[in-house]
Amino acid sequence: MLLFIDGKHVPARDGATFASRSPVTGEVLADVADASPADGLLAVAAAGRAFAEWSRVSFAERRAVLLRAADLLEADFPRTRDSLALEVGAVRGWAEMNTAEAAATLREAAGLASSPLGSVLPSADPSGANLSLRTAAGVVLAIVPWNAPVVLAARSVAIALALGNTVILRPSEQAPHAAGHLLADVLTRAGAPAGVVNVVTCSPSRSKELVASLVAEPAVRRVVFIGSTPVGRSIASVAGNALTPAVLELGGKNPTLVLSDADLDTAADHVAFAAFANSGQVCMSTDRVLVAAPVFAELCERVAARAAALSIGDPRLDTTAVGPLITDAAAARFTSLVADSVSRGARVLTGGSADGRYATPTVLTDVSAESQLYSTESFAPLITLQPFADEPAMIAAANDTPYGLIASVLSSDASHAWHLARSLRCGAVHVNGPSVGDEPHVPFGGLAASGSGRLGGVESVLTFTEQRTFYLHGTEVLPNP
Template structure:
């Protein structure tokens, strides 16, 4: 991977003060690149470029916007193998996770392309027959989108594809842990597809400098929408800045996600689904299940099945075929994983698989039973290959425990009776629920987002189109 510059106004440029920061691979430990670290002056330049491009892009035919988005989707998939390799080196993802990122990112671009011909207004009645009232929607302006490292390409596409389809211009601020995968990769595909200069810009910044950079960006009046996908503490701080400037924002934040295994569920299938839900991408997914609720009479059976599945997973170099679990993203993540397991043990938990140890950044999938309500794991997002299985008295107890959380991103309900599963799902206070499927998964045309500490607003589908557009009413008097 070559050194990374800033993308401003269609040109790749160094930071104005010449500052760079290193990006290190969790897979190999090698230094992958020196990356430009933007400062407030670079932020101002990016906003100026995006604003200058806004008029022409917002008035570009929807046919042309659709063509560019579709071509970018094709380009992503045409170059998929090299993208998989980049993801593996930069984030530690196994090939299957890389494949999902590229193909789902392409799907998001294609879905956005289909929305370019969304009706732009409606006619409304008036008390005066000589008057025609029209409600129109148009692009909002410059969109600031901040993207995490863990599912970088698909989340970048989710954050910006519909914004571009609606005629907005974009500034991408990717995670400092994956600046290529979370920003430059998608921007390059869009640029090669014909996106005009300045319509998408990429600002990277070193750890510890993001707060000032983001504050500078949001303070500019041309920035009319903010999208943040990431942790709850950082999202809270960004939401406060956006609120101070009355800038509408979508916050897609962390989760403390739960799967409810009802008393009629197939336990073998449940174990298969939980293996995906808890351990995909080493559990480093906002939608990962890290709590499983099960009736007490099925507790031992399900625990044994999940433990066997966890122990059978292959942990190692994600470049090696057959590896199921790659490394955690960095030492901080590895330390957090070990601390959560140690704390759970101190509060009486039983370790059935794994054990909270790491070999460098490699962590064995860990299954815990009898996690006490006072343990950190009972409240904190694990974001690691870690799942706790909890015995419950009955369905009502399961629902009460599922809702005993300040988070509310996603959940899963497993039952032999789909109608029963839907009925239980309706009582869980989260943004989305899978019935008889793993909690990890969404579709580009479906609204996605959380409640509580998991954020607010929705990305995907018509709700995202409305977020990225402004509404204007015209009163046409006869």
């Protein structure tokens, strides 16, 4: 698998490669080009050259490319499903969601290609006028994770492309195809000119140096990073030094609050989906369930039953609900978190073990505040349930975290749930829905250690453009309002 720079598939300049291995079979799926900073410079130069033309073409042309790409992505679903299953362990439902939401994201971006990008302002000079315009920022570097690769790649770059920016995708080494080449391929086939979309892959050993060099390049005017908080902090530091705006969508320790009047069957369904979708490897996954004491025992029973009923195995089979964790290290971390919690008094209601990379959906109670799991994002099929005597204590516990990504509140009284939702310090809250879920026209992002900036919706028009002001003196070209 080669780099994709300036419309051509090329090897790394020094010929270096790394192996992309399947979490399902362990087999080598591809020898992937391992880019160095020198390769990154070639991608920046190509994207910079393409920007001069792409930023000036009609918005209708950019819109048409994005709409064609959405159609192609949906038409390619059988191939996409196979790729996601083998490359990242995605089951059929997760692959379907990735494809559908990525296509919807491309179409939503197409609609924003003709967004209002300026205003006429009055001048103190009756013969003058002032224009405030927003223009495409330039080259956008998007660093895309492996867990929801297609939709997150689309979310990172679709609106940027619609507004006339060019992009460099740096996909996770775990998903070089699904998080990079797949989207670049459909956009290119849809008519994106050479250099508008570029893909630069690299191994973990080269990633830090490559990303730092790309972020520091003056032609790179926006950075999008979706991933862990520690890496996000590092990227933010480099971007800040370069005075390059960065959108950071980072980790979370996401709570679901179940009130005493909630329908417990529905609540158990929402919790099980939010905790175990994609084996819990989702930034929006529910890590902890905060439950009103009167319904705690009954909810524990129902959530544990749903977890125990989930089928675990090969994601290529339609009957599989839970696939593998992405690496052996992720499986070892899951086992360690469970063992540490149990050693400090936690009870295992179901699960708790792993067979290789296949971790059983696990439900714990009585998790001590001293355990690692209490404050650490699990990123595995692992949740904790905790009872609370009153709602103020529940809200305090939900907010007792440095993170602030997403939450859920479940109650039969939607008005009351909405009232509590407003007390939660996070970027998004689902009222009577699972925490895993978003829509492409809605801005998404976190607070505090969960990141900064927003992707999606009209806010992204501001993210991917620069504001420029023009003072027209005495020209009488425009009427003075």
